Amino acid sequence: EFSPSLANMDFPFSVKPDHQLSVKDVMNICRDKGYGTFFDPTRGIRGGPYRNPNYDSSARLISVKQAEYTTITQCRSSLPAPIGGIVWLAWGAQDTSCFIPFYAGVKAMPGSFRIGDHFVLNRDSARWAFDYVDFHAQVSYAPALEEIKKAQARWEDGVLNQIPDIDRKALDLFKKNPAKAADFLTAFCLNNADQVVKAWWQLGDELLVKFNHFGYYNTDRRTVERKPMEFPDIWKKAVRAIDALLE
Known part of the structure; x- marks a missing residue:
């Protein structure tokens, strides 16, 4: 994707991208499902009526449905190590x-990051907030993902825009008192993390309501709109074709 000049199907150990990648670029790579390629898990009717890429496990994609967590490590040599290093974590x-x-x-x-049990849903656990959203996305994947992308844009892009200012403030503190810089960074990260976890619990509740009964419940207008949840034409044709074979 980021090295279109490399025109082959081999899998080399590493590939130099055609341009410097941003953190956002790497986030997108981590979410890659192979759409539009030979390995597209939603090609044809593989993804079901709502184009869910998690039904087909024939190819090992970068973004796997059973991921426990993903980390992106960002290193910036222009800043002191406590400020220059950032780990981006996604549950x-x-x-x-x-x-x-x-x-x-x-x-x-x-x-909340220190609590986790696969067998007991716990609203004090951060990982469960994200599994909660993921679970409710699977039923009506394509329209649900659009709602999730809005939340991702708000919280990821929002904090990415804050990072330069946080860097400057932390660096000023670090020059005077490294301990105060650490306190400042800790407070910022903990507050942001708590807000995101809270937002994801709320997002999970919203998905449950919006796509309940395979409809689309417009929570602002308090109406039920069925059109967005209609099956695509290719799925309808496939159902009719299978019906014909079974007759």
Whole structure:
């Protein structure tokens, strides 16, 4: 995707991109499902009526449905190590999750990040917030993903825009008192993480309501709109073709 000049189907150990990648570029790579390629899991009717890429597991894609977490490590040599290093963490499946930044100099992690049990849903656990959204996205994947992308844009793009200002403030503090810089970065990261986790719990609730009964419940207008949830023509044709074979 980022090296179109490399015209072959081999899998080399590494590939130099044609341009410098941003953090956002790498986030998009982590969410890659192979759309539009030979390995597209939604090609034809593979993804079902709502183009869900998680039904077909014949190809090992970058974005896998059973991911526990994904990290992107950002290193910037122009800044002191506690500020220059950022780990972006996304719980669960990359396509429905949100990348949350943690500076290398933070002194603590959110309490919700230290709680997790696959067998008990716990609203005090961050990972469950993201699995909760992912679960509700699977039923009506394509329209649900549009709602998730809006939340990702708000929280990921929002914090990416804040990073330069946070860098400057942290650097000013670091020059005077490294401990205060660490406190500042910790407070920023913990607050942002808590807000994202809260937003994802709310997003999961909204998905449950909006796509309940395979309809589209417009929560603003308090109306039920069925049209967005209609099956695509290719799916209808496939159903008719199978019906004909079974007759």
